[in-house]
Amino acid sequence: MVISCKNESDKTSQNHSENDKTEQKVDSVLALMHLNEKIGQLVQYSGKWNATGPSSTNGDQHKLEKLKKGEVGSMLNITSVASIRETQKIIMEHSRLKIPLIFAYDVIHGYKTIFPIPLGETASWDLEAIKKSSEIAAKESAASGLNWTFAPMIDVSRDARWGRSMEGAGEDPYLNSIVGVTRIQGLQGDDLSSVNTVAACAKHFAGYGFGEAGRDYNTVNIGDNELHNTILPPFKAAAEAGVATFMNSFNDIDGIPATGHKGLQRDILKREWDWKGLVVSDWGSIGEMQAHGYAEDKKHAAEIALNAGSDMDMESYAYEAHLEALLNEKKVTIEQIDDAVKRVLRLKFDMGLFDDPYKYCNEEREKNEVYTPENLAIARDVAKKSIVLLKNENQTLPLLKTVKSIAVIGPLGNDKDTPLGNWRGKGEYNSAISLLEGVKNAVGNTTTINYAKGVDLTIPTLEAGANQFLHPLKFNTTDKSGIAEAVAAAKKSDVVLLAIGENAFQTGEGRSQTNIGFLGLQNELLEAVYKVNKNIVVILMNGRPMDLSRVSEIVPTILECWHLGSETGNAIADVVFGDYNPSGKLPVSFPHHVGQEPLYYNQKNTGRPYSKNHVTFSGYRDAPKAALYPFGFGLSYTTFSYANLKLNTHEIAINGEINLSVEVTNSGDRAGEEVVQLYIRDLVGSLVRPIKELKGFEKLMLQPGETKTVTFTIGSEMLQFYTANKIWEVEPGKFNVWVGGDSTAKLKETFTVK
Template sequence: MKEEKLRELLSSLTVTEKIGQLIQVPGNMLNAEGQELGVRDELGIGEELLRNVGSTLNVVGAGQVRRVQEEYLKRSSAKIPLMFMADIIYGFRTVYPIPLALGCSFEPELLRRLCEATARESTAAGAQVTFSPMGDLVRDARWGRCLESTGEDPHMNAAYVRAMVEGFQEGLSEEGAARGLASCVKHFAAYGAPEGGRDYNTVDMSERRLRQDYLPSYRAGVEAGCEMIMTSFNTVDGIPSTGNRWLMKDVLRKEWGFEGVVITDYAAIAELITHGVAADQKEASQLAMEADVDIDMCTGCYGGSLEELIREGRLTMEQLDAAVWRVLRLKNKLGLFEDPFRGADAAEEERLSLCADFRALSREAAVKCSVLLENKDGLLPLSLDAEKRKAGEPEAPAAEDAKAAGRVALIGPFVDRKDALGMWAIHGDKNAVVTIREAFAEMPGLSFDWTEGCEALLPEDYTDLTALSQSGERELWSEERREKEWSRALVLAGEADTVILALGEDPVQGGEGGSRTRLTLPGDQMKLLYEVKKRAARVIVVLFAGRPLVLNEVKELADALLLVWYPGTEGGAAIRDMLFGVSEPQGRLSMSLPRSEGQLPLYYNHFSTGRPYDGKTVNRFFSRYTDCPNTPLYPYGYGLSYHSAAYGPVRLSASVLGPGESITAAVDVTNTGSRDGVETVQLYVRDVTGSVVRPVKELKDVQKLFLKAGETKQAAFVITEEMLRFYGRDLRYRSEPGRFLLGIGPDSSVRLDAEFTLTEK
């Protein structure tokens, strides 16, 4: 529709019809058959308003979308199509690794490809807007929604968000194209920094910290052209985001020039009352509208208040029209006025759902995101015994140095678990998930025994587990089954040459509302590891998780430790391929793994303090713990490989960097191992002296080099003045002249042993 016609449409709407466009209702308010649009008491929305709502939440499936849209348009007086929005976070029917895992790939292009595939799969099912990516920077593993973030580093977080927006929205701007999802970047802002790691809790930080570390990812999404921003539940400087005019208008709209739609998170306008900044729904609605918040997600605040606020003069018709215009403009960009059923095609939905290409992409992603934390004595990769290989070769020949697996036992609560996908795989097909047991059964020449051994979770580890059991959502084992599984696990461990022990964090422990104070393995899993270790010749731990865990004991007991996070639909196949050397785990940690929960929040790019501790001095008057090292158990960027690499000295093309100039930092990287592999080369820089304290180091760039055995390649990084900018004492974003230290290596523990100077002239 041409803009002139769209303006005419806006002018023709009644006040009720306009307000309706700013209301999103949950999918359960639209009957499953799309035949009944009755009033729901919980929102208090009148029948006329309900028949003109602008959007709905998590209604997907081509047939379902068509039925709901058809019935809605019959009843709507405005005849403006509904917009169908959904939580499509890390895949649709095909599920990919969780975003925290994807952050371990250090490959934004991978995320762009995944999101483009997700858009194709979900638009065929009628989805039009996705509430993804989550741009929240995370540094506290107690917070359950770590799994939705790409990690602790502002530079990589921004790069990933940009790539994801571009992937989701590929083809969206093409006229008449039923391709691409409108991307909603969330949660604006700083939702990932709640006090105590407790979800929905207070966020309180300086403006400098907010701008330097937490806002870049959201801004990257805006610069990539995201169509929507979602407000966060938390406060920013004592004011909840949903009613924060400085954040939503001054920063987002005026500074960044965002002209798209702003939507609240679920019921966030009503929560302004609970926060204590609004007395009632009317005042909460006024605060949100004055902050340029366009869509009220799933409350009756706008529906019950806006008309009266305009009548009383507390809001203007111009404010209402501006919000409605942004919504109509997005619907127009989606092509809904020409095709209200945009993309919803049952035949195409069936063709694309879990298709071979998407499953292959899921497996590729799982390999690139899995982090090898330990590999003592080069235990991995394994190989089949020579006599077993005669019956059927594995998919790739075993390396000469691979260890024969011998008699294999699969043990642990995650060896055959299909729901280890994380909280937000809500549209995924769990039945399509390949488990470790299933993947091993498909491998020619491999024989194994298996058992779960113990439950992943016990009631004392999760306060809601008993309630889930009573409601029928979760089955608790009987005492008889516990004893049987435990006994079988110990027998198998004693008989096996190699035990593959699949342990982890139960998916219900993480995600939204999934904050934890203890980050060790739950249930009897550690006890199982101890008992298996007593009996087994060698133990390989495959670890599932949605956040960094405290793994001190696991590190000591495991002969090899592979962190696979929640790896997605093809997780089991990817794990098998990595264990037997068909693939090399390529992941590097996107969050530091702590030694203790007491270290949290924990991140590599911290300040030095006035009394930094060198780890050696015996003196209590330094910034340190008396019962634990300051350092993480495993640092940001860390990950082992099946190859080994040696780094030469850093070479700088110049020692002085002036305005408009650049310096090249180069290093030779040699594969000193017997296997080909991918090395993730990381560039870190430190600003030695500034007008404000600067981090001890900051990641500035990454390169992934494929190296054949014995091969040497150069990694070269271009450094410019723009890369060195920060928010100084006056809160202006600029660089400052002075000394800079630089290091290139495999992770954030690299020494900064090169130096250059930035000059003003």
């Protein structure tokens, strides 16, 4: 123990020494800078242009002139070594101080090798797999010249209508914290100067996932309790984990736009948490404070944003146009500008860009380390771990590979693009392995595969492969001509794999929906197929919790497959045919009806909790209060039982600890993985506390009949919350603790904090 402490002390001392050296370097560069160069470091441009050719627009000419003067700090959306090298050369060959650029891109769930969407990947509850996918995303990005990504999104989101929930880790603060930190560690590694890592960005600070009515960019109405106990914990965890950057948010919180929120950015993030990183605005969010009605014009917006602690202006052109005048008018201070500039310079030193501005520009790496067979194999592994078995009546799954005939039906059955999901980085159009291809790869020549699309989900409005980001989808509601073929395929098959759900661009930024069911003609296709073959496995591909009420009522088997990325079809086949026993668990609650939204497991009890026997309770007369499929839920091809929940004591001091143990047994006949989940309730608090809160989990493999004892240590970290005293503390009182396989866990004990 003495040696371990000494080594840790030496490491801390070394880090302090390195930080001191970096600060000296930052200060030395800052002392050389003119005001225009300082302001330039706070400017980020989108670089969708040809750096080596003639400027095609006045905007491009403006960017080029600013680059030559050294008045740009970062570029985004330049995505090849050749383009990045040429853009960096403009700075290095023309500017006075030659301060290198940082190059950024939205690498959300893979760069070119595409992994499951973040919501789906979170369903794996497998931190090793999540970290590995982030490492590969970083490696491929860095090999392509990039050094900064705008991920992970760690917004807690509880409303399935919000399309951007696909980009996060679901409804729970603790799970968002753990998964967010894991992704940061995968992206940044142990050393930001490594050519295999990129700077991560914790976003969106803060409250973005709580937009009213599930509408993107919408207002957020919350109090201190919700802010500190639900929204901020993942961001605090990210800051403590050393995330390099934060991104602020589009929404307002109780009337103050997040981009101009001094309480969030200066007071909490930079002062209370003592975080030294860089805050970047979201795209144009500084200028958007005009539309909010919070700034008179762009100049006023720049004043508000800098005073609030927003360091870098992404594509608002507000800082470059107005900071000098605002400084002369004493509406901002040189100390604020210098602080922001130092945060930019510090990141560039940490990356090693001052030592070698072209360190990420290696064509051989770009050629040999992107979209490799090794990376695709890992993508397949992560994808199969992200699949959640929601229903499996009569043990329909797994199928035998010797089954005589399989019908693959549905608009997503042979879709090679939708599985890539939204925010697919540089993933190539139509590059995913489809479900049909995955099934064909898995079975032998003795199995007949009958394929029929049935219906088109959408009507093409753009050319194949065109960027769908800013274009609304048009759904097919009239063409039923393919349903007869699907019915015929179902009639002559032993089992139907029905691939339905959501197009890749139904979820993501700006994709809010009031209807979270099956759009287009998918319901008609389902009913028609069900009439002739009830042995249906629904292969659900989607980016949000959906209304599965009718599907769950009639279909015996449902496999939640999300948008799984490049290896989708192979990963689904691994699960369908039993080569992998599904182990995923839901990171979000699935409703009986959209009218339940926002829906989440860790609600408050209210003064009139649910009752079967009374009308006047906090629920619905026409739908259950609970979820159709609850948070943490997921089946396996085996079964697990829990027993002998024990506490080593039932009474502790405020700073004490309790050791909890529980026996988990694989009570089935197949090896499988179980996610053991720990939930706690503070029964009485100075503020009303949730009925249950996830506080720990462990994923373990068990052989048939095998029993393992799982232990958790419950300490102040698990029991504290942001109290009525406006501080984080543990309050004395009674606590319930549950352990089980999902948020409805019944095995319970009680203890008291004195």
